[in-house]
Structure formats: C-alpha cells, structure tokens
Amino acid sequence: xxxxxxxxxxxxxxxxxxxxxxxxxxxxxxxxxxxxxxxxxxxxxxxxxxxxxxxxxxxxxxxxxxxxxxxxxxxxxxxxxxxxxxxxxxxxxxxxxxxxxxxxxxxxxxxxxxxxxxxxxxxxxxxxxxxxxxxxxxxxxxxxxxxxxxxxxxxxxxxxxxxxxxxxxxxxxxxxxxxxxxxxxxxxxxxxxxxxxxxxxxxxxxxxxxxxxxxxxxxxxxxxxxxxxxxxxxxxxxxxxxxxxxxxxxxxxxxxxxxxxxxxxxxxxxxxxxxxxxxxxxxxxxxxxxxxxxxxxxxxxxxxxxxxxxxxxxxxxxxxxxxxxxxxxxxxxxxxxxxxxxxxxxxxxxxxxxxxxxxxxxxxxxxxxxxxxxxxxxxxxxxxxxxxxxxxxxxxxxxxxxxxxxxxxxxxxxxxxxxxxxxxxxxxxxxxxxxxxxxxxxxxxxxxxxxxxxxxxxxxxxxxxxxxxxxxxxxxxxxxxxxxxxxxxxxxxxxxxxxxxxxxxxxxxxxxxxxxxxxxxxxxxxxxxxxxxxxxxxxxxxxxxxxxxxx
RNA sequence: GCGCCAGUAGCUCAGUUGGAUAGAGCAACGGCCUUCUAAGCCGUAGGCCGGGGGUUCGAAUCCUCCCUGGCGCGCCA
Numbered sequence: 001x002x003x004x005x006x007x008x009x010x011x012x013x014x015x016x017x018x019x020x021x022x023x024x025x026x027x028x029x030x031x032x033x034x035x036x037x038x039x040x041x042x043x044x045x046x047x048x049x050x051x052x053x054x055x056x057x058x059x060x061x062x063x064x065x066x067x068x069x070x071x072x073x074x075x076x077x078x079x080x081x082x083x084x085x086x087x088x089x090x091x092x093x094x095x096x097x098x099x100x101x102x103x104x105x106x107x108x109x110x111x112x113x114x115x116x117x118x119x120x121x122x123x124x125x126x127x128x129x130x131x132x133x134x135x136x137x138x139x140x141x142x143x144x145x146x147x148x149x150x151x152x153x154x155x156x157x158x159x160x161x162x163x164x165x166x167x168x169x170x171x172x173x174x175x176x177x178x179x180x181x182x183x184x185x186x187x188x189x190x191x192x193x194x195x196x197x198x199x200x201x202x203x204x205x206x207x208x209x210x211x212x213x214x215x216x217x218x219x220x221x222x223x224x225x226x227x228x229x230x231x232x233x234x235x236x237x238x239x240x241x242x243x244x245x246x247x248x249x250x251x252x253x254x255x256x257x258x259x260x261x262x263x264x265x266x267x268x269x270x271x272x273x274x275x276x277x278x279x280x281x282x283x284x285x286x287x288x289x290x291x292x293x294x295x296x297x298x299x300x301x302x303x304x305x306x307x308x309x310x311x312x313x314x315x316x317x318x319x320x321x322x323x324x325x326x327x328x329x330x331x332x333x334x335x336x337x338x339x340x341x342x343x344x345x346x347x348x349x350x351x352x353x354x355x356x357x358x359x360x361x362x363x364x365x366x367x368x369x370x371x372x373x374x375x376x377x378x379x380x381x382x383x384x385x386x387x388x389x390x391x392x393x394x395x396x397x398x399x400x401x402x403x404x405x406x407x408x409x410x411x412x413x414x415x416x417x418x419x420x421x422x423x424x425x426x427x428x429x430x431x432x433x434x435x436x437x438x439x440x441x442x443x444x445x446x447x448x449x450x451x452x453x454x455x456x457x458x459x460x461x462x463x464x465x466x467x468x469x470x471x472x473x474x475x476x477x478x479x480x481x482x483x484x485x486x487x488x489x490x491x492x493x494x495x496x497x498x499x500x501x502x503x504x505x506x507x508x509x510x511x512x513x514x515x516x517x518x519x520x521x522x523x524x525x526x527x528x529x530x531x532x533x534x535x536x537x538x539x540x541x542x543x544x545x546x547x548x549x550x551x
Numbered sequence: 552g553c554g555c556c557a558g559u560a561g562c563u564c565a566g567u568u569g570g571a572u573a574g575a576g577c578a579a580c581g582g583c584c585u586u587c588u589a590a591g592c593c594g595u596a597g598g599c600c601g602g603g604g605g606u607u608c609g610a611a612u613c614c615u616c617c618c619u620g621g622c623g624c625g626c627c628a
Contacts, residue, residue: 034567336622339554415563425577429590507591
C-alpha cells in the first residue's frame with residue numbers, strides 16, 4: 001500500500017531521468033523497491049543504481065548520486081534519500097506517512113487485506129479426495145487444511161473459488177471394504193465368516209457392523225457384498241463429512257469417478273488418444289505412449305482385465321475440469337503421488353489443453369510426536385491417528401495453525417504435547433493472546449468511558465514511539481502479504497506474519513501504557529490498538545482460526 | 552540406478568524469488584508482575600546456510616558434481 005506509493009515515486013523520478021538522459025530506458029522494470037533488512041537502512045530501498053550500473057557499465061554510487069540530485073530535497077512523502085553500501089538508495093519516509101494506514105484499516109475493517117487481483121477468474125481447488133475406506137487420518141488433515149486455506153486465500157484476493165472432493169467408490173479397495181464389513185457383521189452374529197486377508201482391520205468397520213446388527217438383526221446374513229459395501233461407504237462418508245465440518249471445511253461439490261464411466265468420458269479419452277496414435281496394445285493391456293510426450297516410460301491405462309488404471313479416469317477428470325471453464329486448477333496431493341502427476345499432465349496436454357493452468361501442491365509427510373517420540377502409524381494395521389482424535393486432543397485452532405506452520409515442501413513435525421499446551425510455548429496462543437489482550441484493553445477503556453469512536457479527530461502525531469512505528473509498518477505490509485501468499489499458494493507466510501505482528505504488539509504492550517491520564521495520547525494509542533486487533537483478527541479468520549476475546 | 556522434496560543456531564523451521572551485518576520459536580542462562588491479562592516482556596549465549604567447484608558488482612537463494620534423510624519409480628490409488 002505505502003510500498004506501492006513509494007514505488008510510484010521512484011518510477012516517476014526514473015522517467016524524469018530518462019527524459020533528461022541521465023540514464024537509458026533499458027533499466028525500466030529491472031529495478032525494485034524493497035524493505036531493507038536492517039534498521040537504519042531506511043523504510044524502503046531501491047537497487048536501481050546497482051542494476052543500472054550493471055547495464056550502463058558505470059559506478060553504481062555515482063548513478064545513485066545522480067538520482068538523488070534529480071529527486072531533490074523537498075517532497076511531501078520522502079524525508080530524505082541516502083546512498084548506502086554498494087549503491088543502494090535508502091529511502092526515509094516522513095513519519096506522518098505511516099499513520100495514514102490507520103484510517104485505511106479503520107475504514108475497511110474486516111475488508112482490510114482483501115484485494116481484487118483475482119477478480120473475474122474462476123479457480124477450482126481439488127483437495128482431500130480420500131476414498132471412503134476409512135476415517136480421515138493425519139495425512140489427510142494436512143491436505144484438508146492446506147487446501148482449504150489456499151481456497152480461503154484465493155477468495156480473499158477476489159478469485160471465485162470452487163472446492164471439490166474427487167472420490168472413487170468402485171474398484172478393488174471398495175470391494176475389500178465390503179467384504180471386511182460383511183465378515184465383521186457375520187462375526188458379530190457368531191456366524192461362519194472369513195475375514196479377507198488384506199481386509200480393513202480398523203475398529204470403525206466393527207462399529208458399522210454393530211450398527212447393522214442393531215438395525216436388522218440377522219436379516220442381512222445372505223446379503224451380497226455389494227450391499228455391505230454401500231452401507232460401509234455411507235457410514236464412512238457421513239463420518240468424513242462430520243470431521244470436515246468440525247474443522248470448518250465445506251465442499252461445493254463431490255465428483256464421483258464413476259460418473260466418468262457412465263457418461264462415456266473414459267472411452268472418449270481413449271479414442272482421442274488413439275486418434276493421435278498415442279495408444280497401443282501389448283500383452284493384453286492398453287498402453288499410453290507417454291514416451292512420445294517426453295516422459296521416461298509408457299504407462300498402462302487399461303489392464304488386461306479390462307479395468308482402467310487410476311491414470312485414465314484422472315486424465316478424463318481433468319479434461320472435465322477444463323471443459324467446465326476454470327481459469328486455474330489446483331490439486332493438493334501427498335508427495336507419494338509424485339509419480340502420477342506427469343502422466344496426467346501429459347494426458348491433458350495430448351488432449352489439447354494447457355497444463356500450465358494446473359498447479360499441483362505436493363505436500364510432504366507428517367510425523368506425529370508425543371513425549372518427544374515419533375508415533376508409529378500404519379494404515380494396514382489401522383494404527384493410524386484420525387483427525388477426530390487429533391481435534392479431541394488439541395482443538396481445531398491448534399490443528400489448523402500447526403498444519404500451516406510449515407510450507408508444503410517441508411516435512412511437518414506435529415508435536416502433540418506442544419499443540420496441547422496452554423502456555424507461552426504454544427504459538428497458537430501467542431497470537432490469540434495478543435488479540436484477547438487488545439480486547440481487554442478496549443473493555444477497560446469502555447469502562448473508563450473513553451470513546452472508541454475513531455471517526456473523530458485523533459492526534460496521530462503522538463504515535464511517535466519506536467514500537468508504534470513497527471506496528472504501523474507491519475500492518476501496512478499485510479495486504480501485500482495476503483496477495484503474495486495467495487498467488488504463491490503459501491498460507492504459511494500468513495502464520496509467520498501473525499506471529500510477528502503479535503510479537504510487535506506484546507513488546508509494545510509491555511513497554512508502553514495504552515490507557516493513561518493523557519486523554520489525547522490514550523485516544524491515539526487506542527486507535528492504533530483497534531487497528532492491530534482488526535489485522536490480527538482478519539488474519540486469523542482468513543485461516544479459519546478463531547480470535548478469542550478473552551483467554 | 553533414475554525422478555521429486557529437504558539439508559540454515561542444541562531442536563523445529565522462516566528467509567519477501569539474486570541484495571547490505573543471517574532470522575524466529577522452543578530449549579539454556581540472567582532479569583521484569585501493588586500499574587491496561589506474566590498464555591506476556593527484556594537481555595545473554597548460540598552459525599563453514601551439508602561439502603566442493605562455477606556464474607557476477609553481490610549467492611542460503613541460480614548452474615554443476617558429490618554426501619545424508621524422506622517420498623516415489625506397479626497391469627495399486
């Protein structure tokens with residue numbers, strides 16, 4: 001916000017310099033305005049002179065001097081310019097500029113930080129997409145939170161977002177699920193049964209069987225596996241939905257892989273590929289000639305049994321996404337799916353679509369830590385930890401916060417003991433506590449009869465403390481940060497921002513009294529606090545985390 | 552063997568897409584509550600940014616070769 005103002009000022013002087021032949025226009029758009037790392041290096045800095053020196057083959061500091069001379073001394077926004085280091089131009093703003101952000105925050109309220117950069121663009125976020133073979137586990141949890149947070153970020157920046165869950169309730173996995181359920185059912189009735197060798201051993205299967213016994217007694221003992229499969233699917237989906245709802249996630253649509261078959265879309269894809277000579281038969285199977293599309297090896301798309309492999313419906317599904325007219329399609333996958341991505345993209349390309357419109361977020365694995373030791377998990381033995389158990393233990397806020405503390409590319413260590421702690425070590429509380437403290441100050445002010453109406457005149461010049469200046473600068477960064485986090489699909493940056501802002505506030509709180517006998521000063525500081533509270537709350541809400549008023 | 556991801560303080564991780572003197576939290580040590588919430592703050596200590604080479608005014612960041620860990624490389628999804 002303020003940064004873009006400064007960039008505009010630098011741009012204007014740059015153009016003036018071009019007109020006066022101080023430097024050439026080859027430099028245009030090559031330089032940037034950044035926030036310097038250290039204090040004393042100004043509010044902003046530009047590398048214009050250094051980049052320019054490289055192009056013009058001259059001394060960067062000399063070029064910087066020319067720039068500063070051109071810019072002159074008298075300016076409504078800039079206090080002074082300074083040449084530093086190898087040739088940076090450090091830019092010091094008038095202090096009063098920073099307080100202008102307060103009116104902006106106050107005016108926009110909940111809308112502060114939102115933008116329109118994605119306006120008019122429709123984006124599909126496909127995530128979770130777990131098949132209904134069991135409750136959502138920790139790995140799905142990271143998927144769900146990343147996907148939903150990315151969706152929220154995109155919404156915040158003006159995209160029209162559609163959340164979709166893709167699933168498959170046919171195939172071998174599901175058959176085994178039906179068999180497992182039937183076996184448990186018969187077991188309950190103490191009838192003869194055989195539990196499948198690779199069956200699902202989780203206790204949730206027994207729960208479903210129990211339910212069936214209670215509802216129908218022994219009536220179902222001759223019912224086909226298909227029946228049990230359907231029952232299990234319904235129960236498990238209901239369970240998954242409840243879990244998602246609990247952690248604040250709702251989908252706009254569920255896409256059943258099966259519809260692709262019913263609508264003939266699978267055959268259609270095969271035909272299209274055939275037409276392009278990208279398909280051949282070998283040993284009874286149908287192969288996709290991915291090697292002709294620059295990949296390492298060809299892949300089977302239809303097994304000799306006649307069943308397609310996952311690749312084929314995946315390609316068909318993605319073609320449907322394109323047909324539905326999305327401008328951007330985002331998939332959230334665990335890194336174990338890494339091998340499947342290139343094949344699907346190659347298929348999409350072969351069908352004539354631009355695979356650049358698809359972005360795949362591959363997140364690394366989650367390990368749970370309890371008592372400093374890794375919790376061993378195995379899907380087969382059903383010793384996995386479910387999201388529900390996790391929420392029972394640490395709550396929704398900590399769950400969301402912890403899953404977002406790392407970028408997707410990094411493996412994530414989820415420390416249960418830390419997430420549970422209601423103490424200073426827990427970063428969730430650190431941020432939330434900041435918000436609660438701000439609310440407390442406002443309550444106090446209200447009790448003292450101090451006005452919380454900031455539309456009237458407040459003497460902003462009184463906000464001249466170092467810590468106040470930090471808060472203002474940090475808050476001014478917020479809209480740009482949200483915008484960048486959205487385009488880069490990086491919700492973790494927002495987490496780090498919130499910790500920084502909360503930290504700035506805690507320091508301020510401990511050093512300066514907001515409420516005092518000085519009514520003017522109190523009013524100014526209350527105004528500042530009001531804005532900090534707004535930004536903290538906006539950021540937390542954006543990530544689906546609550547901002548408590550008391551703790 | 553090949554592909555992708557990671558390797559930064561004792562631990563867990565950021566690092567604004569190539570910028571200045573390397574950052575946070577936790578752990579350690581030392582301080583701060585008769586004053587708006589101590590779920591907080593202040594200070595100290597802690598570094599061959601995995602290693603070598605290269606690119607340039609400038610590298611944790613880009614290229615290359617190694618080392619270590621994770622995930623894959625299926626007519627499973």
